[in-house]
Amino acid sequence: MTQITTTDVAIIGAGPAGMLLSHLLAAQGVESVVIEARSEAYVASRIRAGVLEHSTVDLLRSVGLADRLEAEGEEHRGIHLQWPGERHHIDFVDLTGRSVWVYGQTELQKDLIAARAAAGQRIHYEASDVTPHDPRTASPSVTFTDSDGRAHRVRARAVAGCDGSFGPSRAAIPAEVVNTWERVHPYSWLGVLADVAPSTDELIYAWHPDGFAMHSMRSATVSRLYLQVPNGTSVDEWSDDRIWEALADRLGHGQDGWTLTPGPITDKGVLPMRSHVRTPMRDGRLFLAGDAAHIVPPTGAKGLNLAVADVGLLAPALVDLVRRGDERLADAYSDTALRRVWRCTHFSWWMTTMLHTGEDPFDARLQLSQLRWVTTSEAGATGLAENYAGLPIGF
Incomplete structure (x- = not known):
């Protein structure tokens, strides 16, 4: 019944x-x-x-x-945008009043x-x-x-x-x-959770010739990190040591004295884009x-x-x-x-x-040009900040 x-x-x-x-x-x-x-x-x-x-x-x-x-x-005021040799902070609060x-x-x-x-x-x-x-x-x-x-x-x-x-x-x-x-991108993210305090105060979005990387966090003691990988990648291809080495390289370990602190990885997964x-x-x-x-x-x-x-x-x-x-x-x-x-x-x-790299060097030059514009133009930075911090629900 x-x-x-x-x-x-x-x-x-x-x-x-x-x-x-x-x-x-x-x-x-x-x-x-x-x-x-x-x-x-x-x-x-x-x-x-x-x-x-x-x-x-x-x-x-x-x-x-x-x-x-x-x-x-x-509560975060903004994010960091980075490429080799440069890191810039985009302050959402200064630009839009929204965090x-x-x-x-x-x-x-x-x-x-x-x-x-x-x-x-x-x-x-x-x-x-x-x-x-x-x-x-x-x-x-x-x-x-x-x-x-x-x-x-x-x-x-x-x-x-x-x-x-x-x-x-x-x-x-x-x-x-x-x-x-629908748009299927030709790359995925390898995402990991690590029991280690974040090495950054706010999220880092990094362009790198080897592929995008991101440093995020879940708490004061847990870090969330991502690497661009080819579609079809298996987590079995990436040992913990290989992950930390790639993250250190792409996120700029040692650049201007900044260091990435590794720690125990508790979760791995591949996310198609x-x-x-x-x-x-x-x-x-x-x-x-x-x-x-x-x-x-x-x-x-x-x-x-x-x-x-x-x-x-x-x-x-x-x-x-x-x-x-x-x-x-x-x-x-x-x-x-x-x-x-x-x-x-x-x-x-x-x-x-803007941030994920491919095989075309012409595209890479365009990406770097766009990153420089976003990080040096108030209009460009404001557009990113307005969209990232979020438009009103019923805009």
Whole structure:
């Protein structure tokens, strides 16, 4: 027998987008049920983004989710841009009055889980065969099987697909109404976590003839570092010693007295670099948010922030839809969200192509010229700062 549940909004996906959406809806008296294919432990431990835009932090503050962020996160004024022999600081606060925060997605996820647990949020983890139904009616639903093998149907007035690029939500939109734009870059990132204090005060983005490198951090005792590698690279090809040697070379160990301190590597992974935008972000009463609709390369630190911006727009649209029967914000949601999606997609592409090296020496000269312009022109630096620190959610 199928267990029937009725709610205002069925949310597919319990990552940051889905959990934040449930929190925003609850603050306006709108009920939701969250359905997640993975376990709670898996969702909570995924190592993803670590830089939060000014607008993201403002939204989290406004709904009471920033206490631990402000106590344990790190506010950064800007970033360093580097190439051999030169390093320049881009100060976002001086240029735009907006900062960014370093706070890992795993930490934000903990905050969201704690907040929703305290509120009694209904969440079904380890759900299988999750399927949205009847999105073009006023009564859509989601069916799934729980971890004990029981069949469920959640009847709702709207469905939010926050289940990533491989979830069922995007597949539920008919192919004949979907447009897809994609760019696959000819390189990947080898990312590592290391139990060592960061060797830098703020993120370093480094252009180098051997390939891009980045020094980021997750806390005062954990560093996050990246190396550009060819597509198809296996982590088995990179020993810890080889990783630290490449990082030291590309990040400029010894340059102007700066040193890179190595430490125990606790995690390695290879991340392909691609841009993907899928439109529209709505079909009837099925709404997509986050990676279900778009993916950007991580160079511009936009993935998590775009997901937050999506649900920041989607929440009031769903409140109006289910509480007042007002469809105006819901009708505008896809177009409004996509303006920011495409702006961030362009910025991510711009940062990626400026910093990642290839085989063409002509391209390398263009990249260095662009880096010199960005670091010496107030207009160039301001453009980078405005985009990196983040435009207003509904710009």
